Amino acid sequence: MTGQRESILISVAQVLRRAGVQHPLQRSARLDELRVGDAAVPADTEIVIDLVLEATGTAVVATGLVRTVATCACRRCLEPFEQPVVATIREIFEPRPTEGETYPLVSEHIDVVPLVRDSVLLSLPLAPLCRDECPGPAPERFSAAPGPSEDVAADIGRDHDAGPEPDWTEPPRDPRWAALDQLKLDR
Ligand SMILES: [Zn+2]
Structure with a gap:
């Protein structure tokens, strides 16, 4: 730049x-x-x-x-x-x-x-959210089969310390985001 x-x-x-x-x-x-x-x-x-x-x-x-x-x-x-x-x-x-x-x-x-x-x-939004009720990644995209999405799944596991069967309807959230949420501008 x-x-x-x-x-x-x-x-x-x-x-x-x-x-x-x-x-x-x-x-x-x-x-x-x-x-x-x-x-x-x-x-x-x-x-x-x-x-x-x-x-x-x-x-x-x-x-x-x-x-x-x-x-x-x-x-x-x-x-x-x-x-x-x-x-x-x-x-x-x-x-x-x-x-x-x-x-x-x-x-x-x-x-x-x-x-x-x-x-x-x-x-610019500090913690972008595509929509308020975004449920997180679709579970079917993170099945056990190796594939192009594997890297993404690994990335999520690292950040969220998820168990072996994460419940994506209530996605675990990185506690660091909580502070950012409070800074988010009203929209
Ligand atoms: Zn989203």
Whole structure:
């Protein structure tokens, strides 16, 4: 991941000259892959940027939404699925930014890519679940016969310390996920 190849520079000269006036900013971006664990926005996926820019002093406040679609691996059944990602934006661009808090405003231009990247990464699900009632892997896929699914079965056994006949209707869960569940955003 290069991470640095993209930038979307927006002139905010007009925004700065008309303090208090809201300027819509709508763009579409396609970036490198954005990944957190088992959830990712693949490279070149369309990311819709729908913001309003407003000057306050020498700073520009950006509010609005960033929307895209993530490809996730379900934490229970391991199947891939797609999930919409919507990030609510309220960020500040300023000439002397504070690292980790505000974004730079240089020569009356802002680069919205760092904001988009940060907001999408923060909005990806930490413990993806294909559906609330996902029962976990289908038992027939994990029969004793050796086959392509053997690796997956071995993987599950390792993580869950399952007995010889696991009851998949009530899948054993890795206790580490419990903490992540509490962090999960309401959807
Ligand atoms: Zn699932």
